[in-house]
Amino acid sequence: MIIRRCFFLVCCAAVSLSLSAQQVDSLFVRRIFDEALVNGHSYQRLGELCKTIGHRLSGSAQAEKGVAWALDMLRSYRFDSVYTQDVIVPVWERSETEALWLRSKALSTQLRNKHKPADYLCEAFEELPLKPAARYRLQAVALGGSVGTSGEVKGKIIVVNSKAELDSLGKAGRIKGAFVLFNRSFDERLINTFAAYGSCVGQRVNGASEAARFGAAAVLVRSMTNRCDLHAHTGVMIYDDSVPRIPAMAVASAIANLLERLQQEDPDLELAMQLGCRTLPDRPSHNVIAATRGAVFPNRIIAFGGHFDSWDQGEGAHDDGAGCMHAFEALRILKALNYQPRHTLRCVFWMNEENGLRGAKLYAREAQRIGETHVAALESDRGGFTPRGFGVDTLIRKKLLPYSYLLEPYGIATLEPGGGGADIGPLKSVDPSVALLSFLPDPQRYFDVHHAETDVFENVNRRELELGAASVAVMVVLLDQLLD
Amino acid sequence: MIIRRCFFLVCCAAVSLSLSAQQVDSLFVRRIFDEALVNGHSYQRLGELCKTIGHRLSGSAQAEKGVAWALDMLRSYRFDSVYTQDVIVPVWERSETEALWLRSKALSTQLRNKHKPADYLCEAFEELPLKPAARYRLQAVALGGSVGTSGEVKGKIIVVNSKAELDSLGKAGRIKGAFVLFNRSFDERLINTFAAYGSCVGQRVNGASEAARFGAAAVLVRSMTNRCDLHAHTGVMIYDDSVPRIPAMAVASAIANLLERLQQEDPDLELAMQLGCRTLPDRPSHNVIAATRGAVFPNRIIAFGGHFDSWDQGEGAHDDGAGCMHAFEALRILKALNYQPRHTLRCVFWMNEENGLRGAKLYAREAQRIGETHVAALESDRGGFTPRGFGVDTLIRKKLLPYSYLLEPYGIATLEPGGGGADIGPLKSVDPSVALLSFLPDPQRYFDVHHAETDVFENVNRRELELGAASVAVMVVLLDQLLD
Numbered sequence: 001m002i003i004r005r006c007f008f009l010v011c012c013a014a015v016s017l018s019l020s021a022q023q024v025d026s027l028f029v030r031r032i033f034d035e036a037l038v039n040g041h042s043y044q045r046l047g048e049l050c051k052t053i054g055h056r057l058s059g060s061a062q063a064e065k066g067v068a069w070a071l072d073m074l075r076s077y078r079f080d081s082v083y084t085q086d087v088i089v090p091v092w093e094r095s096e097t098e099a100l101w102l103r104s105k106a107l108s109t110q111l112r113n114k115h116k117p118a119d120y121l122c123e124a125f126e127e128l129p130l131k132p133a134a135r136y137r138l139q140a141v142a143l144g145g146s147v148g149t150s151g152e153v154k155g156k157i158i159v160v161n162s163k164a165e166l167d168s169l170g171k172a173g174r175i176k177g178a179f180v181l182f183n184r185s186f187d188e189r190l191i192n193t194f195a196a197y198g199s200c201v202g203q204r205v206n207g208a209s210e211a212a213r214f215g216a217a218a219v220l221v222r223s224m225t226n227r228c229d230l231h232a233h234t235g236v237m238i239y240d241d242s243v244p245r246i247p248a249m250a251v252a253s254a255i256a257n258l259l260e261r262l263q264q265e266d267p268d269l270e271l272a273m274q275l276g277c278r279t280l281p282d283r284p285s286h287n288v289i290a291a292t293r294g295a296v297f298p299n300r301i302i303a304f305g306g307h308f309d310s311w312d313q314g315e316g317a318h319d320d321g322a323g324c325m326h327a328f329e330a331l332r333i334l335k336a337l338n339y340q341p342r343h344t345l346r347c348v349f350w351m352n353e354e355n356g357l358r359g360a361k362l363y364a365r366e367a368q369r370i371g372e373t374h375v376a377a378l379e380s381d382r383g384g385f386t387p388r389g390f391g392v393d394t395l396i397r398k399k400l401l402p403y404s405y406l407l408e409p410y411g412i413a414t415l416e417p418g419g420g421g422a423d424i425g426p427l428k429s430v431d432p433s434v435a436l437l438s439f440l441p442d443p444q445r446y447f448d449v450h451h452a453e454t455d456v457f458e459n460v461n462r463r464e465l466e467l468g469a470a471s472v473a474v475m476v477v478l479l480d481q482l483l484d
Numbered sequence: 485m486i487i488r489r490c491f492f493l494v495c496c497a498a499v500s501l502s503l504s505a506q507q508v509d510s511l512f513v514r515r516i517f518d519e520a521l522v523n524g525h526s527y528q529r530l531g532e533l534c535k536t537i538g539h540r541l542s543g544s545a546q547a548e549k550g551v552a553w554a555l556d557m558l559r560s561y562r563f564d565s566v567y568t569q570d571v572i573v574p575v576w577e578r579s580e581t582e583a584l585w586l587r588s589k590a591l592s593t594q595l596r597n598k599h600k601p602a603d604y605l606c607e608a609f610e611e612l613p614l615k616p617a618a619r620y621r622l623q624a625v626a627l628g629g630s631v632g633t634s635g636e637v638k639g640k641i642i643v644v645n646s647k648a649e650l651d652s653l654g655k656a657g658r659i660k661g662a663f664v665l666f667n668r669s670f671d672e673r674l675i676n677t678f679a680a681y682g683s684c685v686g687q688r689v690n691g692a693s694e695a696a697r698f699g700a701a702a703v704l705v706r707s708m709t710n711r712c713d714l715h716a717h718t719g720v721m722i723y724d725d726s727v728p729r730i731p732a733m734a735v736a737s738a739i740a741n742l743l744e745r746l747q748q749e750d751p752d753l754e755l756a757m758q759l760g761c762r763t764l765p766d767r768p769s770h771n772v773i774a775a776t777r778g779a780v781f782p783n784r785i786i787a788f789g790g791h792f793d794s795w796d797q798g799e800g801a802h803d804d805g806a807g808c809m810h811a812f813e814a815l816r817i818l819k820a821l822n823y824q825p826r827h828t829l830r831c832v833f834w835m836n837e838e839n840g841l842r843g844a845k846l847y848a849r850e851a852q853r854i855g856e857t858h859v860a861a862l863e864s865d866r867g868g869f870t871p872r873g874f875g876v877d878t879l880i881r882k883k884l885l886p887y888s889y890l891l892e893p894y895g896i897a898t899l900e901p902g903g904g905g906a907d908i909g910p911l912k913s914v915d916p917s918v919a920l921l922s923f924l925p926d927p928q929r930y931f932d933v934h935h936a937e938t939d940v941f942e943n944v945n946r947r948e949l950e951l952g953a954a955s956v957a958v959m960v961v962l963l964d965q966l967l968d
Contacts, residue, residue, distance in 0.1 A: 189518050191517070227946070386926050386928050409675065410675055411898075445945055448945070461928060467928070
């Protein structure tokens, strides 16, 4: 019995190995990496995107310029098809009127030295030339979706590190009229920084309405980052319609630390905020798609991509220009190597991941409407860092595991159970049989730049980006060969 | 037979697992990482070293200031012993007189646009405002060990990409009186950038004497880097005493590309060099050592460290401040966790790795002289990037492999056969039974900064450094538990 079962397993393995051996062997994987590292286009194209377009907030003129650039760029490669999908996106606009000030009657220049650590430490912040009663502008940016203020809003500061603390202070009447600083920091023990982000981001997304419930005047949120520095990291926040909408800003992590310390010494510390940001009516925008037609299963699709929109800080280089360039470059490499896919391979630049997911929802809805079948979808939205592997849907993980030997020489053999992502999730909702995969680069530096002015092309390393593109291309080929 | 053998193997595994279970289990590994990530000292100490001392060229006053800093720093932790070893080191000094100029009668401003790529590409270089007959200073630095010039040396430029090309041009009399540019670039296909470095660095080390054999006036070497930019990367060069000593400089990779292109258009392109660098008599210096005494085998040593000297560009942050801080922090973490080592654990900051290896040789000689036994030695000299694993001596690799499950959650389970390093090699020469290990961080960015002005603290990521220190600590504990 055992022998017969083993024999059966060996036969299966042999069949599946010979199937894939047509086009996925170690030599072909090597050719993919060589093409990315020697003739790579991803870095140059990302540079163009970042430096000639810049950031691409949904609904902005820059996002639409970016879409035009992407179409021209993809068409220049003569893929089988390049087209757009119309999407209606929300529009939130930052204003030049955007400031947070600190004023303290009690603080003196004494504090300056007391709180000034050595410049080279992670605790570094610019020296605030504190003088009693003067006011100082702090490093802060409006959160995406925040309402503006009418004139200046002022209040004392209350620091909270948890929902429980907020509730307790709220019930004690301490929140009313105050600026609530949500200051929970990343758990540095977590090796995967995305897990740390996941356990903190709730205060950014929901903090304003939670504080408004107790009558807060405004909300400040510690930037979602592992670093302690002077860059404020924006990101989406969502109002609960059952409470008044109060303005919300992200403060740089070093400023959050400073405020917490100063507040302990001077509970009457006063903050003032002025925001001109606003939400405008929805506008038309686009997903951008390029595809190579499948030779065997033209109506069965493997989609891979990232989101084309970005926050309006920095250039959307790692988030998610890199993911879009990974996907484009994977399609380009396979065309350059004359790879004939069995399935239709589709590179997708989804619009509006950051504050609405309208592009991804439209994409899934359209697929369902016209009866398209997606066999797999892979998302790259964790930056352009050195690749480590993939999160893989348990639907197909066992099928992929025997091929991890092909990935090992490139350090990308991690195949974590469970894949997914914001932009491919909606596909799974309409068809649970779609296998979802996440591209997993090294996560250590992602939140250094995420949603901040530092997410610029200069902070992307050419080889790290190229290795990521090659990794995505290899996984696409494996999926194409192993799935029906 | 098969059953009995299996039983034997299971017993062996059980014994060895229970041996290590005293102090190496997944919980202890977790505590090591927590200590590094939450209470880590490596980043702060590296910042102090880089910003209060700076670079540490062997024999320089800064290197000696650094030694004093290291002694004070290590003593503040009250390790069982902290001491120095006297080492006599070579002294080479750069001078303020250090320049490379380009002059061309034929070049016009036309060339400027023709050769100017978009700024955001890796090919970026500053625009040279070329005018006929004017001269321009190029981004270049003397190689370590180079002789100076007496006044200005002038010559036409000859570009070579291989030893064979040099020999062929030399035999044709084309090298005589010329500036030879060794322009072989890194093989970008190699995933491990150290392999690319290994196949190019010969032109830097030996190029001057090879070119001098054919009467060259001076040598330029393309910087050893994966990037194409304007930072010149220095490094050691060695003269062959059978030929005249000619001056040698590293040119930035973008400048090497520019020179190759310009030379094709104007073979009469003229270069001029002036160098005031010189070699002075040897001076006394020091290895710095901190140790925790072994409870079971006090006379059997596990050494781990990096080199304390650096080149005089940048701050020696990744090369090799990071390696020293990995080792110090590993010792600190184990003390903080009250780990009682079986062997004596010794953190070593070797002096003079870059241009002489005098510290490492002295260390090995001293160990032999006083009859010390090293059971293992681990070197960290590949920068402070995200850890991936270790190179492991085949002597002990089989012993370690069953414990790779402890390393997997931290992404450091790569245990490549073969470990070693410049500073631990001499130990093996005097005692082949010493197991050598290399710490292997991600190699993609190392040669972006190696030996260049960009090797500064700002280019070290806190978490990447801390994860490296924890990885070294974990490996030290495994060695301590598994070896006799």
